[in-house]
Amino acid sequence: MAKPYASELSRLEETFQWASATDIEQLKSAVKTAALSSLVAVGSGGSLTAAHALASLHQSNTGKVGLVQTPLEAVDSRLEAFVSHWLLSAGGSNVDINAAALALIERECRQVAVMCGRAGSPITEICDRHPFADLLLFPPPAGKDGFLATNSLLAFTTLLARAYAAVFDPLAPWDEVVSTIAPLTQTSGSRVHAWRDRAAALWTRPTTIVLFGPSTKVGAIDLESKFTEAALGVAQLADYRNFAHGRHHWLAKRGNDTAVLAFITDDDKAIANRTLDLIPEDIPVARLEIEGRGPAALLGSLLAALHITGWAGAARGIDPGQPGVPDFGRKLYHLSLPGKARVTAADVRAKRINAAIERKTGETIRRLTERDALPHWQKAHSAFVDQLEAITFRGVILDYDGTIVDTRDRFQPAGEEIATELARIVDSNAVLSIATGRGVSVRTDLRKILPESCWAHVVVGYYNGAMIGALSDDTAPDGTDEVCPELKDLAEALAVSEELSGSAKQTNRRYQITLEPRRFMAENRLWDIVHQVILRTGCKEAIVTRSSHSVDIVASGVSKTNVIDHVRESVTGGQILTIGDRGRWPGNDYDLLNAPMGLSVDEVSVDPVTCWNLAEPGQRGVAVTRMYLAALEPADGGLRFRKGAFR
Template sequence: MVGSGGSYSVASFAAQMHELMEGEAAKAVTPLEIISGPTTNAGIACFSASGRNRDIGVAFKVAAQREFIPLSALVLRDESPLHSLGRRFQYADVVGFQSDSFKDGFLAVASLVASSVLILRAYLAAAPDSEELPSSLEELMHQTVCGWSAEDIASQANDLCLNRTVSLLFTNSLRATSVDLESRFVEAGLGNLHAADLRNFGHGRHFWMHKHKASTSIVCLVGDGMEQLARKSLEALPQEIPRLRIDFRGPKHLQAIAGLVVGLHLSLGAGDASNTDPAKPGVPEFGRRLYRIGPMHPAGSQKELNLNAALARKGVNTLGADTEAWFEHYSNSINFLRDASIQGLVMDYDGTLSDDRDRFKVGLRPKVSEELNRLLEGGLPVGIATGRGPSAGVSLRSSIKRELWGRVLVGYYNGGIISSLRDERDPLLGELDTLDPLLEELRKGAFLSSCEIRANTKQISVKFSRRRDVSRALSEISEALRISGYDKRVVISSHSVDVLLGGQSKLTLVEELCNYAGIDSSTVLRIGDRADPVGNDFQLLKHPLGLSVDQASGDPKTGWALAPAGIRGVQATVFYLERLAKLEETWAMMITPSDRGLTN
């Protein structure tokens, strides 16, 4: 979770929500940590109220070029420089949410609360059976903060902060509040504050009080049901030190967001004590100069960025691998593609021509349709392989010109049934017998029982909401196959795990296209999104003319993903298609190591 200034508080809250709601480790980092840090396999979410912050913009761009997955940004504007970067690197998601209520002063009070509420709503929407948030902020505070009174908190903070250093003690649900309070005290010059959780405070952090009893005060934020720990800790401290204890109750995610609001009122009281408006403390000229310096990131050449991205997609660790050999394989693959005489094209559908963002739409994106029609009009025979049934045919016919339908072959159900796009009698297979032993075993699985399972006579498809659950699904599918005595191939697509009952293969579509067009299979370009061994495009892309738009294979000679750094998925598909140029009788792939890809 990436943010700077006030948005670092938002990043801290987001990290806390991710750990709480998803059960996965997360941490808040600054843009510089992303810019100068090592490339790593991690998801990134960037936060910026205006989307104009140069540091967050460079961090987002660097993260995109290193292909952190997933990559997203939350901006409280409908349009911003971050939105422009999102259009350049289209695999990323930039979410804009604008409201007149979000306008800020220097310390981003409104955007802190607005962003945190939006983040919490998003996590709650993804959680099964989650409860609705309170209907108003005031209801939330009275429900969560014991004895809530904004005026009393600000008044007591005024007394505690007057010419004193504040020792802020907290429990875990109030962690983001501690980050935000420290930021506000420093950025607005409200006073001195140091923070520690209740147990870390007991490991030496208390020694400040021993030396500075007369000039120290305590603010203790207590949640997580840790009242007893708080009571014993405060009793152990010198009683002459003034203190304010605020207790929180209810669900931890509500404690976290209520804590941020409490922190704002504590800052207000501290501002009164120091005669400072926390929202408008003023910015010195040297502070403006510091802000304008920017991250000064030395950008690498496009050629170098593309090479690093291609090797990373192959899973190559350049620190431990024979890099010179891999550099040569990379160069050879590009040269082979450039020199090849291409006479046919076979493509995957989901994850290649379409992705999850298009799942509620009929038809392909305009740029994909434009390129497919251009190639077909130029005489290039095209085959499209899909795990879907009739819906794929309907979508393709809505995007490809009617007079070109006869030049397209479609391999439905992962190549189980192949027919011309011109044939509008799209194949609809009968459902698999519900008493089929494999289907029965699958529905017994602890995890699979909660998944959507669709079964026909050619394949069983298992769909689930989160990609990280693939390993759980594969494990239970393998066990079900063992118990039921089936020996069937299992493949992963961009949206499901499929058990292929009919022994079908997307290579069958390549053979049919060659027979139809009278061409050799060695001249067929193949494009898909899963070239890894368990991917549904593995067989298709295991060829020197096999290109991935997402996951590459580990084979140094096949299944490369050669789109420019940060260009993935459907955007990479468009990149490949745009570079197919017709010669006299064949087509050539006009790709270079220094391509930048789409910029709009």
């Protein structure tokens, strides 16, 4: 584990170049999802600095709260499910981050993202078992860090800065950041030498007060972490104004033991200089100027902290990369988070039922118990499951995006496992149908995964049920871009809308208008603009729904219930099972899952009678679809759920 710290610093240039050039499309996609809500960044040790960088980038770019937590805090806190949670871990193997990952995944937060530097680690295996989590794997070229986080920390912070800049400031060239930061990765560079000379006076005193501004806070936090972990000395942190609120008194009483290090950028130079000019003359003061703004200042302060750590170690006879770990320290590191009692089979069943009820109600079991509302929902859940297991289904209708394919991979055909289950339904006597907001692309992808012999037996409802045809039918759907008379004026108004110009892609079909953001846009923003245009035009023939990636406007009378009616006519007297992911209004599966036997793989309606999500805690999307379909067995000329499948 131990490496000479100098050898770690020698790889910084390589790491920064790699992080500035490697592909970040998946990371950008995850950032766009996170940007829809507040975010909690979780890390420990060196990764806690990366968590602070992430929270700072999130808050400054989105205007939404960015909160930092340790794994212990993350496991204990209870935030609303829509808050994004990101876990950062270079190695992905420490017990704390893995316990937090499991807890947050089982809590079914809207987004759980894991940024890790090692494939095949315990935390990546957790993500493999829960595919709705965003696994962001970035093994840095320098390999595993030594005792202190160095190259992995620079890599993660650079990647995150790039991703947020690409999403929120795409016109700002990253090359400008590179030109500012690259010289700071070289231990022999002139700017780094100037920093070293100015910092030399600090090492005559055991305590260092680190003063910083908003853009250099991350560097200060990392410096305190490294000084403490490698026992290099005491580091006290304060921003320039908080220092004035009592913290300056330390210098009055312990000035002989204390020096001051100041990170100074162009943005805070005035307040920094006025503050430092008031420090008593006998106190050593090192002024380190950090060039650039925004991500450049953040990264510059981090690199300053990495270099200062090395200089402090050299001055005090400690190699920060291999300071020596005591036996009790190893034992402390491997302690587990507060444990739970042994879980029985009954506990597992109760946990699954409770998860379904909490999804339905949006409240915890404890609060439902306090309000004496739990028995009502337990009875509703039991009645739904009893009915579900008693029915023989003559038809199965599934949504596509988010149900058969993950929305993150929606331009790829469905996976082999889900394809096998779909083919098994076709081979039974039940009718398989797909109800989707998409058009011909779904026909193309389904033909790739299903044998041609199946095509005539699969019914596809395109454009949210506007057009229905067999998968074998080359004439369905009608892909014309001429909208029906009911939507014509609205389509024209949307096309010339200044609010939508350049920010959303509009696709017209005969009975549907689809709007997809071209760049990041808050989910409710596109929804609100569409409704404003509808009100302005006075269109009364439009129905608006939304999926995970678009807003769909359909003509009155267009609904996925059209697909239900179509299938019902072909299986006279039989029951229909419907499965989708957006069952909460105004999700585009609301009508589909409002059928008597509607199952959700994600969002549910508030109706206690139908549209339940019966997945195991911590599962969502395609994995749940596979579970549902795998539990169906041929019976009485149709399909029936295996007894006990949901208990």
